[in-house]
Amino acid sequence: MKVEIWSDVMCPFCYIGKxxxxKALEQFPQKEKILxxxxxxxxxxxxxxxxxKSINDYLAEVKGWSPDYAAQMNDHVSSIAAEVGLEYNMDKAVVANSFDAHRFVQYAKTKGxxxxxxxxxxxxxxTDGKNTADHATLLDLGAEIGLDTEELKVVLESSKFSDEVRNDIYEAQQVxxxxxxxxxxxxKYAVSGAQQPETFLGALEKSFSEWQQANPEPLVSLADGANCTVDGQCD
Incomplete structure (x- = not known):
């Protein structure tokens, strides 16, 4: 059963939600059947x-906050992240457009x-305060997860996977x-936001139960013997 997750690299609650x-998936008995x-x-x-540019200054500009208030909000989000074992260093975060980072993910998806x-x-x-719009950074990240960096470089220097990114954004509006x-x-079912693991687990159980009913597993034959078929042939 497929679970689709829309996210943006600059969204702090997306990492927390992940x-x-x-954690919910770890507790789900049929986790190997979830894609x-x-x-x-x-x-x-x-x-x-x-x-x-400081991320606090950026948030102050786009949201009309003061830099101090932006810093307080980032500290609050960082404390929430720490509760799930994540280290946020928002003072190091680089203000970066995420389009090429999304193209990087789209390419990585084709490699599993x-x-x-x-x-x-x-x-x-x-955590690391890297510029996720920088191609050199993306090439380093690709190398870390075993991607072909020469192939990835060709992708990043072109417009490849731009349509896939735009299609996902369009799909988000549709769902x-x-x-x-x-x-x-x-x-069939949507969960919005970084919900608690038990909420995700409940959603997995409900949706998987219905999916399983609609997609029953074929029986595995353990042995074949003499039998009669519907056309009257017996052997």
């Missing part, structure tokens, strides 16, 4: 990459490494996502 969902697919979403498509790519991007942005993280289970 951890909480993973997770990461989907692209941009909170601010017009954002300019500005490595020298979409989840690895998301994890590396979140860590790079929130009702107005913010991220946004989890869609079997295209």
């Amino acid at each position: 951890r909480k969902f993973e 997770v697919e990461w989907k692209s979403f941009q909170l601010n498509p017009a954002m300019k990459t500005e490595p020298g 490494k979409g989840d690895n790519a998301e994890e590396q991007l979140f860590k790079a942005y929130f 009702g996502a107005r913010g991220v993280p946004f989890f869609v289970l079997d295209r």
